[in-house]
Amino acid sequence: MSIPLHTLRAGVIGTGFIAPVHIEALKRLGVQVTAICGSTAAARATAAQWGIGEVYGGYDYRGLIASPNVDVVHVTSPNKVHVEQSLAALAAGKHVICEKPLGMTSRETERVVAAVKRGGVRSPVFAVNYMCRFFPAVLQMRAMVERGDLGRIIHVQGHFFQDWLLEETDFNWRVLAAEGGKLRAVGDIGTHWIDAVSFILGARATSVFAHLETFHKSRLRPKGQVQTFARSDPKTMERYKVDTEDFGSVLLKFGKAKHGHVDGVHANASISQVAAGWKCDLAIGIYGTKASVQWNFQDPNEIRVGGRDRPNQILQRGTAGFSDDVAGFTDYPGGHPEGFPDAHKMHYRAVYQHIAGERKAPVRFATAADGHHEVELCEAILRSSKAKGWVRV
Ligand SMILES: NC(=O)c1ccc[n+]([C@@H]2O[C@H](COP(=O)([O-])OP(=O)(O)OC[C@H]3O[C@@H](n4cnc5c(N)ncnc54)[C@H](O)[C@@H]3O)[C@@H](O)[C@H]2O)c1
Structure with missing residues (x-):
C-alpha cells in the first residue's frame, strides 16, 4: 500500500546554492520540509525564508538526523562530508538523497554501498542526486x-x-x-x-x-x-x-x-x-x-x-x-517549458514514491x-x- 507523499518529512543538510533547489522541489511535491542544518546564521535565515520549524545551527547534522520529525535526509553539504553524513543518516534508519559526488574516494564511498547492502530489503532507500x-x-x-x-x-x-x-x-x-x-x-x-x-x-x-x-x-x-x-x-x-x-x-x-x-x-x-x-x-x-x-x-x-x-x-x-x-x-503540456528545477522535482518524486510505495516502483534513480x-x-x-x-x- 502506498502512502501520500505529503506524509513524508524531509530534513535538509546545507544551505548553499543547491539546498533551496531541493527545498523548492519538495514543497512543489507537497513533501513537508521540517528541519534545516547549516551554519547558525544561514540555517536560521533559510528556516525563516521557507517556514522550516527545526533549525540545527553550528553544522549539527547529527541533531537533524536524530529528529523524530525527519524521515528523509537530503545531504546538500560540500563533498568532503557526504559520506560521514550519509552513513550517520543510514545508521539512524533514515532514507537519504545525497548530492553528487557520493564522496571523495571510492574507499569511503564503498562504505555507503556496504551500509545499504547490510540493511538488506529493509534498508532505508538511498539515492545520489544524478538528476x-x-x-x-x-x-x-x-x-x-x-x-x-x-x-x-x-x-x-x-x-x-x-x-x-x-x-x-x-x-x-x-x-x-x-x-x-x-x-x-x-x-x-x-x-x-x-x-x-x-x-x-x-x-x-x-x-x-x-x-x-x-x-x-x-x-x-x-x-x-x-x-x-x-x-x-x-x-x-x-x-x-x-x-x-x-x-x-x-x-x-x-x-x-x-x-x-x-x-x-x-x-x-x-x-x-x-x-x-x-x-x-x-x-x-x-x-x-x-x-x-x-x-x-x-x-x-x-x-x-x-x-x-x-x-x-x-x-x-x-x-x-x-x-x-x-x-x-x-x-x-507541450509549449510550457520544463527544466532544471523540474528534473530535480521528478527525481525526488521518483525516490519518495519508491519509499511511499514499499519499494515497488522501478528504480530509475542513481543508487x-x-x-x-x-x-x-x-x-x-x-x-x-x-x-x-x-x-x-
Ligand atoms: N545535482 C546538482 O544539480 C548539483 C548542483 C550543484 C551542486 N551540487 C552538489 O551539491 C553540493 C553542495 O554544492 P553547492 O553548490 O550548494 O555548494 P555551496 O558552497 O553553495 O553550499 C554548501 C553548503 O553547505 C554548508 N556546509 C559546509 N560544511 C557543512 C557541514 N559540515 N555540514 C552541513 N553543511 C555544511 C555551507 O555552509 C553551505 O551552505 C556539492 O556536493 C555539489 O556537488 C549538485
Missing part, C-alpha cells in the same frame, strides 16, 4: 535506445561546458582537492554527463582514456567562505596553487546492455569549467546504425533525431514525439552503487591521465 536522468528528454532517449529505434549504438559524443571558473579570481571550495576531491571539472560536472549516458545506454563504462589540463596553475582566493557562483573583490584576495583540473578530455568504452543494442560502445566527452559564455552546456549525442539523437541541457524540452535517408526531426516534450515512457515524468561507480570512474580517469593510456574501471 539529469529525470529530464523527460533523457528518459525519452533511454526508451528509444532500449526499443532499438536507433539500431545498434555505434558511438556517443558530447560535452559539459561551464565558465564560472574562467577567471583566476573565481573561487569555490571545489577548486581545492582537499575540499571537493582530486578531480574537479570531471568530478563535479563530468560525472553528470557520464551518469546520464550510462542511464541512456543501460550500460556502464568499463575503461577510460583521459587527458586533464589545469590552465590556471595558481589562482586568487578570498579569505573566508564563498557561495557557489558568487564573485569576490580581487583586492582582498590571496594567491594559492591549484591542484584540480579546469578541463578534461575523456574517452570511454561502455559494456553490454541487457536490451542488446549496446555492446562495447565508444564515447568521447569534453568537460570544462573555463568555456567562456557557456553556463551549463551539457550536450549528448547518441549515434546508432538506424538513427541518431541529440539533446542539450540548456534547451531541455526537445531532442533532435537524425536519419540518413529521411528529414531530421525535432521532437518536443508534451507532443506526439515523446512516448508514454515519459508520461509520469512531466507535469506541464549508492551508481554513485560509488562514478567515484571509481573519476579515479580511473585520474590514473589514465597520469599514465597516458587506457585504464580499466
Whole structure:
C-alpha cells in the first residue's frame, strides 16, 4: 500500500546554492520540509525564508538526523562530508538523497554501498542526486535506445561546458582537492554527463582514456567562505596553487546492455569549467546504425533525431514525439517549458514514491552503487591521465 507523499518529512543538510533547489522541489511535491542544518546564521535565515520549524545551527547534522520529525535526509553539504553524513543518516534508519559526488574516494564511498547492502530489503532507500536522468528528454532517449529505434549504438559524443571558473579570481571550495576531491571539472560536472549516458545506454563504462589540463596553475582566493557562483573583490584576495583540473578530455568504452543494442560502445566527452559564455552546456549525442539523437541541457524540452535517408526531426516534450515512457515524468503540456528545477522535482518524486510505495516502483534513480561507480570512474580517469593510456574501471 502506498502512502501520500505529503506524509513524508524531509530534513535538509546545507544551505548553499543547491539546498533551496531541493527545498523548492519538495514543497512543489507537497513533501513537508521540517528541519534545516547549516551554519547558525544561514540555517536560521533559510528556516525563516521557507517556514522550516527545526533549525540545527553550528553544522549539527547529527541533531537533524536524530529528529523524530525527519524521515528523509537530503545531504546538500560540500563533498568532503557526504559520506560521514550519509552513513550517520543510514545508521539512524533514515532514507537519504545525497548530492553528487557520493564522496571523495571510492574507499569511503564503498562504505555507503556496504551500509545499504547490510540493511538488506529493509534498508532505508538511498539515492545520489544524478538528476539529469529525470529530464523527460533523457528518459525519452533511454526508451528509444532500449526499443532499438536507433539500431545498434555505434558511438556517443558530447560535452559539459561551464565558465564560472574562467577567471583566476573565481573561487569555490571545489577548486581545492582537499575540499571537493582530486578531480574537479570531471568530478563535479563530468560525472553528470557520464551518469546520464550510462542511464541512456543501460550500460556502464568499463575503461577510460583521459587527458586533464589545469590552465590556471595558481589562482586568487578570498579569505573566508564563498557561495557557489558568487564573485569576490580581487583586492582582498590571496594567491594559492591549484591542484584540480579546469578541463578534461575523456574517452570511454561502455559494456553490454541487457536490451542488446549496446555492446562495447565508444564515447568521447569534453568537460570544462573555463568555456567562456557557456553556463551549463551539457550536450549528448547518441549515434546508432538506424538513427541518431541529440539533446542539450540548456534547451531541455526537445531532442533532435537524425536519419540518413529521411528529414531530421525535432521532437518536443508534451507532443506526439515523446512516448508514454515519459508520461509520469512531466507535469506541464507541450509549449510550457520544463527544466532544471523540474528534473530535480521528478527525481525526488521518483525516490519518495519508491519509499511511499514499499519499494515497488522501478528504480530509475542513481543508487549508492551508481554513485560509488562514478567515484571509481573519476579515479580511473585520474590514473589514465597520469599514465597516458587506457585504464580499466
Ligand atoms: N545535482 C546538482 O544539480 C548539483 C548542483 C550543484 C551542486 N551540487 C552538489 O551539491 C553540493 C553542495 O554544492 P553547492 O553548490 O550548494 O555548494 P555551496 O558552497 O553553495 O553550499 C554548501 C553548503 O553547505 C554548508 N556546509 C559546509 N560544511 C557543512 C557541514 N559540515 N555540514 C552541513 N553543511 C555544511 C555551507 O555552509 C553551505 O551552505 C556539492 O556536493 C555539489 O556537488 C549538485
